Amino acid sequence: MSIPELVVQNWSRLLAGLAMTVELTIISLIIAGMLGLLFGLLSVSKKKSLRAIALVYVDIVRGTPLLVQAFFIYFGIPAALGIRLDANTAGIITLSLNAGGYLAEIFRGGIESINKGQMEAARSLGLPYSLAMTKVILPQAVRTMTPALINQCIITLKDTSILSIIGIQELTQTGRLIIANNYQAFEMWTIVAVMYFIIIMILTKISKRIERKMSYGKSEN
Amino acid sequence: MGKVKIKNLKKSFGELEVLKDINLEVCEREVICIIGPSGSGKSTLLRCINALEVATSGTVEVDGNDITGAADKDINKYRQNIGMVFQQFNLFPHMTVLENISFAPVTLKLKSKQEANEKALKLLRRVDLEEKANVYPEQLSGGQQQRVAIARALAMDPDVMLFDEPTSALDPEMVGEVLNVMKKLAKEGMTMIVVTHEMGFAREVADRVIFIDDGFIVEQGPPQELFGAPKNERTINFLNMVL
Numbered sequence: 001m002s003i004p005e006l007v008v009q010n011w012s013r014l015l016a017g018l019a020m021t022v023e024l025t026i027i028s029l030i031i032a033g034m035l036g037l038l039f040g041l042l043s044v045s046k047k048k049s050l051r052a053i054a055l056v057y058v059d060i061v062r063g064t065p066l067l068v069q070a071f072f073i074y075f076g077i078p079a080a081l082g083i084r085l086d087a088n089t090a091g092i093i094t095l096s097l098n099a100g101g102y103l104a105e106i107f108r109g110g111i112e113s114i115n116k117g118q119m120e121a122a123r124s125l126g127l128p129y130s131l132a133m134t135k136v137i138l139p140q141a142v143r144t145m146t147p148a149l150i151n152q153c154i155i156t157l158k159d160t161s162i163l164s165i166i167g168i169q170e171l172t173q174t175g176r177l178i179i180a181n182n183y184q185a186f187e188m189w190t191i192v193a194v195m196y197f198i199i200i201m202i203l204t205k206i207s208k209r210i211e212r213k214m215s216y217g218k219s220e221n
Numbered sequence: 222m223g224k225v226k227i228k229n230l231k232k233s234f235g236e237l238e239v240l241k242d243i244n245l246e247v248c249e250r251e252v253i254c255i256i257g258p259s260g261s262g263k264s265t266l267l268r269c270i271n272a273l274e275v276a277t278s279g280t281v282e283v284d285g286n287d288i289t290g291a292a293d294k295d296i297n298k299y300r301q302n303i304g305m306v307f308q309q310f311n312l313f314p315h316m317t318v319l320e321n322i323s324f325a326p327v328t329l330k331l332k333s334k335q336e337a338n339e340k341a342l343k344l345l346r347r348v349d350l351e352e353k354a355n356v357y358p359e360q361l362s363g364g365q366q367q368r369v370a371i372a373r374a375l376a377m378d379p380d381v382m383l384f385d386e387p388t389s390a391l392d393p394e395m396v397g398e399v400l401n402v403m404k405k406l407a408k409e410g411m412t413m414i415v416v417t418h419e420m421g422f423a424r425e426v427a428d429r430v431i432f433i434d435d436g437f438i439v440e441q442g443p444p445q446e447l448f449g450a451p452k453n454e455r456t457i458n459f460l461n462m463v464l
Contacts, residue, residue: 120273121311121370125325125377126301128293135328139315 003187010178010191017174017197024088024170025157028095032156035096036103041133043108056105061101066162070094074166091163099156106148107125110141145215150207154200161196224249224381224412225270232265239265241436243279247381250410254423254444257433258459261415266433267383270414271303272296284380293364294425301329304374308389310366312358312373318345319354322373337376344372348402364395368402375406382406384415420464424448432456 001009043054061069071122074090078081085093114137122132142149164173175192225247230241232240239262247253255263264315268274269289270281276289288299313321322344323337332340345351348368350361358366367387374382384403388396400422407413407426417423423430423444432440432455440453448464 115309115311117307117309117311118313121307121313122325123297124300124303124305124307125270125274125373126297126299127296127325131328133316135324140313145313146391161250 001182001187003191006182006184006187013170013174013178014191014195017169018199020168020174021160021170021172021200022159022199024091024095024160024163024168025153028092028099028160029153029156030058031092031096032099034108035100039100039104040107040111043104044111044139052164054108058101058104061098062105065171066094066098066159067165069098070166073097087163087167090166091160093166094163095156098159099152102152102155103149106145106152107141110145112136113144114140116201144212146207146211150203151212153207154203157200157203158196159192222250224284225367225414226280226282227266227270228280228282228360230266230269230281231277232262232269233277239436240276243436243438245431245438247412247414249412252407252413252426253409253415253429253431254427255414255422255431255433256418256420256463257439258461261433262436263433264385267305267385267414267416270381270383271300271305281447285403301325301331301377302380304377304379306367306370306374306382306384306387308386310358310363310370310390312366312370314358314363317355317357318350318361318369321358321369322376325373326376331377340374341372344375345369347375347405348372349398362395363391364398364437366414367391367395367399369405371399371402381412381414384413384417386416386418388417388419418463420448432459 007014039054039057042050043058045051069080073094074085074087085192118136118140119132122136123129128137160170161172164170164176167173169177171192175188179188182188225245226245227245230240230243231238243266255266265274269276270283272281272288272291280287280289282288283303286295286299288296291299313324316324316453319338319341322341323332323334326332326337326340327334342351342354345354346438348371350365350368350372353361353365353369358369361369364413387403388399396419400419403413403415403422404426415422415427425444427444429441430444431438432447432451432453434455438452440447440456447456448460451460
């Protein structure tokens with residue numbers, strides 16, 4: 001069968017796989033965003049103990065492969081605690097923790113890139129630290145972080161393919177299952193690759209637009 | 222009663238003792254200029270007054286409130302009455318000029334947005350920048366930015382204004398416009414403490430000039446006295462170099 005024929009024949013399965021990939025990505029990134037913000041804030045705290053917590057988390061995430069993290073969460077933790085974890089939940093936990101670690105570093109870098117004078121100016125007006133952070137520092141930090149944030153989104157989307165190994169039926173796993181029936185590895189992997197490529201290109205285009213919109217005042221004149 | 226009372230203030234950064242024993246009382250409506258060589262501790266002294274630097278020992282009272290030992294919540298409250306203007310302006314780049322000025326009163330729920338905006342426009346008129354209300358700071362010159370920064374500090378209706386070398390980062394042709402705004406403020410009776418290298422401004426506007434060197438107040442007095450007939454040798458040397 002030719003590639004177009006294969007696409008037509010497997011369209012609904014491929015689309016379901018892609019939908020699962022996107023769903024995993026979005027849910028994980030939302031959780032990872034919260035984790036990243038939380039641990040990013042901890043890592044710029046004045047308190048050493050809070051910084052240490054963030055450091056340990058980030059080091060563990062960066063110091064171990066995603067695949068090992070997935071196995072640890074899907075097989076290791078349930079074995080130790082005597083619980084059952086379904087693959088999707090384990091996958092979301094893994095991706096969230098993983099991306100959260102990298103996002104924490106992105107948040108830290110973004111916050112630290114903002115001139116110290118901004119915090120001082122806000123505090124000198126009588127604002128508490130929390131308000132100065134949320135209203136003055138973070139809005140500026142997020143702007144400088146935008147390229148790195150988008151990059152992490154794309155990485156996380158691609159990392160979902162690793163979760164095929166614990167049996168989640170996302171796009172890569174769907175491709176493997178189809179190939180197991182029709183043995184057309186070249187054609188099928190081409191289709192799968194193109195599907196990843198298209199969705200990531202769309203994301204890149206959207207992000208470029210967001211980036212342009214975010215530069216101060218310029219686009220509004 | 223003094224607006225600002227500093228007693229036995231000491232400040233160290235690690236091993237380095239920057240302020241060694243500062244005693245200073247600033248009265249209401251008084252304009253104080255602090256001069257001295259760089260590294261003498263004058264900016265640190267200013268920053269101790271609103272607790273941007275935490276004093277190592279001693280007390281700083283503003284309006285009768287000791288800010289050195291206060292809890293965070295109280296420090297935030299006290300700071301609302303102490304305006305500060307920075308060398309690098311530190312305007313918020315993601316807000317328009319008007320938002321910069323109304324930001325703190327609105328965020329701290331001291332004024333409604335409308336009240337704060339009206340007040341901000343009034344302040345912009347005072348610093349002669351009414352037409353810039355809706356532009357972003359990066360579109361302003363340094364002198365204009367600093368005038369907005371002064372308006373931003375005034376939006377909190379402070380009792381005391383601190384100026385940390387407000388004209389040092391400016392091109393020479395913009396120094397005058399900022400100093401003029403400060404002069405107007407002084408005339409209106411604002412209590413001001415100004416760290417500056419502008420000796421002309423100190424001479425003309427200050428009620429009292431303080432010369433700081435090596436963490437001590439070496440000499441102080443009315444400008445005619447301190448500039449006209451300095452007594453301490455270090456003051457004489459410093460003035461010889463800058464005048």
